[in-house]
Structure formats: structure tokens, C-alpha cells
Amino acid sequence: MTFHAYMLRCSDGSYYLGQTDMLERRMAQHDAGEIEGYTQNRRPVELVWSQEFASRDEAIAAEQQIKGWSRNKKEALIAGDWAAISALARKSFDTGLRQAQPLLRTNGDAQQPAPVIVLVRPQLGENIGKAARAMLNFGLTEMRLVSPRDGWPNPDAGPAAAGADVVLDGAQVFETLADAVADCAHVYATTVRKRGVTKPVVTPEVAAREVHGASGRSAFVFGPERSGLETDDVALARKILTVPINPEFGSLNLAQAVILCAYEWSKQAALEQPTVTDLGEPAPQDELEGMIGQLETLLEGAGYFFPPDRAPATKRTLRNLLTKPGWNHLEVRTLRGVLSALGNPRPR
Known part of the structure; x- marks a missing residue:
């Protein structure tokens, strides 16, 4: 299944961005006014741009990126003028990227610059864009292109980059x-095969x-999507970089290969980490005992502990279950409120 990000020009001259897995059907729905919202009262609409993606997440990311342009x-x-897109992006890329650009340009460390990502003879603009996205996810911004098949700039790279314009804008050929x-x-040199070259792996x-x-300076070098690096390319490298991979299916796409290297580099870089959520202190044992006792009382009234000779073992199992999570004070109070409501239901 393929997914599309698309752009419509409405009757009032405004633009609408969307994504779908059935473009022709979605266009028919827009034309008929069956989709409530922005386009319903701005018909007729005209499809002026669309691009296919392999997953819905990628289509949504492209939609959200272009929506903010x-x-x-x-x-x-729409005109396919990537030079103009790049020029405009340099003037007004996302606020977050603008704020981060001084750090990213130096990659956070004046003494030890981050590695360069080198794409050798890349074939598709989309893959260049996806590689740029993977780089920026983990703080890398310097991309170098060696003889890209379709030239550079490439209009297909921007939407696939999903906002990583700062990487594409600075790409050198x-x-x-x-x-x-x-x-x-x-x-x-990244490769799953040594290609007859004896180097450290x-x-x-x-x-x-x-x-x-x-x-x-350091560089991670990636080959063309279809064939990977040639022997002469690998010969230029100091070392071969490879990953333990399924020998029956050892094919990584370009962005996957880039993200593996970028992620490993980022683990020792000063990137912002996800916020740690305070789970609260565990509830005192007496509160937990009160909750367990309340539950056992309700279950006894419902005739749950049957036959009677199995009751001690069943209660022990329940106790083991309820003491595993490490409930905090608020959680214990909330669950006791639930038990009280179950034991004394009131009509609303």
C-alpha cells in the first residue's frame, strides 16, 4: 500500500494540505463536497501537488511540514523549483531549528566536530531527504553528496526530509x-560485504x-541504494563499518543505514534527553494493606473464594499481584475509590 501527501488549490486561492491512501477517491470526495471542513465551502478545488510515501507516518510528516510553509x-x-525552496528555507526555517542552528552547525563541540555523512551517487531525491531527516534526529547536519544521479538540488528531497531543511540547505556536492x-x-565505508578489500571491520x-x-574530522560513507559502495570507494576508507544482520536478508535502505550510525554517535553527544516523569513515592505498606483488605472483603461477599480450602492460596496470589506494581499514594487512593464504588453502586 502507498500513501500520498497532497496539496489542493481552493477557489479562493488558498492552499489545503492532506494525506490519504486513496488519492483518486479522496479527490472525488473533495470535488463532491463530501469532506467536511476547510475545502467544503471553497470548491472547486484543484490538485496541484502530490507525492507517494511508503508509510502513513511519512505522508503525515510531509503534510505537516509543508502545511507550515x-x-x-x-x-x-508546485513549480518544482527546488532552488527557490532552498532559498526561502534559509530565510525562514522552523523556529526550533533556527534556535538550534548555532549548536548544530558546530555540532555542540568546538574541539571534536561531529562526523560528516557522505552519500555516494545517491539515486533518489526522496532517499536523500529521508537521510537528512535521520541525521537531524540525532544532531548531525553536515551532508556531502558525491555525483547524485538526478543532480542537485532535487525537488523530491524536501518533502521527504520532513523539516530537516537545515541539512539539505547546507549539503555540498x-x-x-x-x-x-x-x-x-x-x-x-558502510557495507555488508568486504568486497575484496582487507581493512579493519x-x-x-x-x-x-x-x-x-x-x-x-570523521566521515561515514554510504553507497548508492541499488548496489552499495564499489570496491574503489571502500578502498579510500580507513575502516569498514558494518552491522550484525540477518544473513538471509541483509538489505538496509539508505535512511536506515544512516540512522544506525547517527544514533550510535548521538549516545555520547550532549543531546536533549526525554523528560523523566516523577512516578511518586511508593505508598506506605499500611495503605497497601488497606487496599488489599478492601478487595478481599468485596470478593468474599461476591463468593469469589471458592472452594474454601483454596482461599489462602488465592489470596496469596492476589497479594503477589497487587504488591508488584509499586503503587504510589494517589494510585492506592484512586483504586480504593473504585472498589468502594463497585461495593456500593449509586444510580446517577
Whole structure:
């Protein structure tokens, strides 16, 4: 199944963004006014842009990204003018990215710059965009492209990047891999095959640890989607980077490969961590005993403990169950309120 992000031009000249897994049907519904909301009173509508995605999450991400674009930027996308999109993005990328840009440009550490991501002869603009998205998720911003098949800029990269414009805007293009990594002292060629080249082989975790501890610039090099790096490409690297993978199905797509390396690097970088939620102190034992006793009383009244000779074992099992979660004070009070309501139901 494929999913589409799409843009409509409404009768009043405004634009509407949506996503669907059945584009033709959705267009018919818009035309007929069957979809309540923005487009219903702005007909007729015209489909001016759409793009396929492999998952609904990717289509939703593209929809949300483009929805926040300026009118000029949307019209540049409709026209397929990626140069204009890039120019506009540099003037007005997301507030969060603007605030983060000084940190990301230096990758948070003046002494040890973050690794460069090098894509060798990438074939699809969408994959370049997805790789950019994977990079920015984990704090990497420097992308270098070696002879991209469809040239650069590529209009298909922007929507797939889902907001990672800062990476695409700064992407540099080189004719050869040697040129792209000329300033890098530590070059890792990502491949599942050694391709006849004898070099040290490391995992992404080991490579990330080496990058953080090394002096000089580092680069992770990725090959074309269809065939991967050629032997001559691997020969330029200092080490081969590979992952333990199912030997019966060892194919990773480009963005997956990038995100593995970026994630391992990020684990030792000063990226913001998710907020830790305070679960509260566990309730005192007497409160827990009160809750257990209340439940047992209700169950005895309902005839649950039958036959009587099994009652001690059943109560023990319930006690083990109820003492496992580590209830806090509020949770115990809430559950006792539930038990009270069950024991004394009142009509509402």
C-alpha cells in the first residue's frame, strides 16, 4: 500500500494540505463536497501537488511540514523549483531549528566536530531527504553528496526530509569521493560485504566511540541504494563499518543505514534527553494493606473464594499481584475509590 501527501488549490486561492491512501477517491470526495471542513465551502478545488510515501507516518510528516510553509514556498514546490525552496528555507526555517542552528552547525563541540555523512551517487531525491531527516534526529547536519544521479538540488528531497531543511540547505556536492573526504582523517565505508578489500571491520557502536575519541574530522560513507559502495570507494576508507544482520536478508535502505550510525554517535553527544516523569513515592505498606483488605472483603461477599480450602492460596496470589506494581499514594487512593464504588453502586 502507498500513501500520498497532497496539496489542493481552493477557489479562493488558498492552499489545503492532506494525506490519504486513496488519492483518486479522496479527490472525488473533495470535488463532491463530501469532506467536511476547510475545502467544503471553497470548491472547486484543484490538485496541484502530490507525492507517494511508503508509510502513513511519512505522508503525515510531509503534510505537516509543508502545511507550515509560506505561500511562496508552497508555490515553489508546485513549480518544482527546488532552488527557490532552498532559498526561502534559509530565510525562514522552523523556529526550533533556527534556535538550534548555532549548536548544530558546530555540532555542540568546538574541539571534536561531529562526523560528516557522505552519500555516494545517491539515486533518489526522496532517499536523500529521508537521510537528512535521520541525521537531524540525532544532531548531525553536515551532508556531502558525491555525483547524485538526478543532480542537485532535487525537488523530491524536501518533502521527504520532513523539516530537516537545515541539512539539505547546507549539503555540498562533489564529483568524487576522494574530494568529499579530503579533509577527513577517519573515513568509515558502510557495507555488508568486504568486497575484496582487507581493512579493519567495526560496528556502528565501535565507530562512534572512535569518532568521539579521535582528533580530526570523521566521515561515514554510504553507497548508492541499488548496489552499495564499489570496491574503489571502500578502498579510500580507513575502516569498514558494518552491522550484525540477518544473513538471509541483509538489505538496509539508505535512511536506515544512516540512522544506525547517527544514533550510535548521538549516545555520547550532549543531546536533549526525554523528560523523566516523577512516578511518586511508593505508598506506605499500611495503605497497601488497606487496599488489599478492601478487595478481599468485596470478593468474599461476591463468593469469589471458592472452594474454601483454596482461599489462602488465592489470596496469596492476589497479594503477589497487587504488591508488584509499586503503587504510589494517589494510585492506592484512586483504586480504593473504585472498589468502594463497585461495593456500593449509586444510580446517577
